[in-house]
Amino acid sequence: MEFDAATLDQATQSRLLHGAVTPRPIALVTTLGPDGPNAAPFSFFNVACTDPGMLMFSVSDRDDGAKDTVTNIAWCPEFVIHIVSADMSDRMNVCAVEFPRGVDEIRQAGFTAVSAAKVRAPRIKEAPAAFECRLVQMLKLGRRPYHLVIGEVLYYHFADGLANERGHVDVGRVNPIGRLAGNGGYARITDRFEMPRISYPQWLRMKRGEK
Ligand SMILES: Cc1cc2nc3c(=O)[nH]c(=O)nc-3n(C[C@H](O)[C@H](O)[C@H](O)COP(=O)(O)O)c2cc1C
Secondary structure (H helix, E strand, O other), X not given: OOOOHHHOOHHHHHHHHHHHOOOEEOEEEEEEEOOEEEEEEEOOEEEEEEXXXXXXXXXXXXXXXXXXXXXXXXXXXXXXXXXXXHHHHHHHHHHOOOOOOOOOHHHHHOOOEEOOOOOOOOXXXXXXXXXXEEEEEEEEEOOOOEEEEEXXXXXXXXXXXXXXXXXXXXXXXXXXXXXXXXXXXXXXXXXXXXXXXXXXXXXXXXXXXXX
């Protein structure tokens, strides 16, 4: 099956991309706006840079304009990105309800808001990992616009025992969920495997039939 993007409508391209680019990590993003704090999940999410640490996520517009996350970041260019663990999934889903503007999803979901160390947006205490960020750039992309938000990480939080002083993270204990396609598809990381990278000398030895 092949598709020429020039012939595709937005909805089909959206289905193809959501269906194939899986599993996607989920950023639960807290912001602060003129109407108070806000939280929303975004699965168009990844690491953008490691020196300094930068994260990126992408937010579509609603039919009637910008989502609260984008409005708030334009007002206060600081936010906290939280990793969503399996035990937070129901509460994360509540944060995606399209509440009227000014409703605090953190409270509605039953999460605990605590002060962040370096940014004004609140941090969700229950998250296994949280990254306090300041906005580097917000790029408007496409005809039905998405806002690609890039943030520099100013402060890292990990729940007790999930990371060591050298920065190694115990992903099994973080226990993140990933987003699949469709209305309700998610994955857990219950079937992991290890595959070390192969150096070029190792590759040559393997080709020669050596160990
Ligand atoms: C798991 C999950 C992932 C989502 N990913 C995105 C995304 O990447 N981009 C986006 O614009 N909306 C995404 N959404 C929808 C937003 O979370 C939803 O529109 C939310 O109400 C926006 O909140 P806000 O207006 O408070 O910013 C996702 C929803 C869920 C449940």
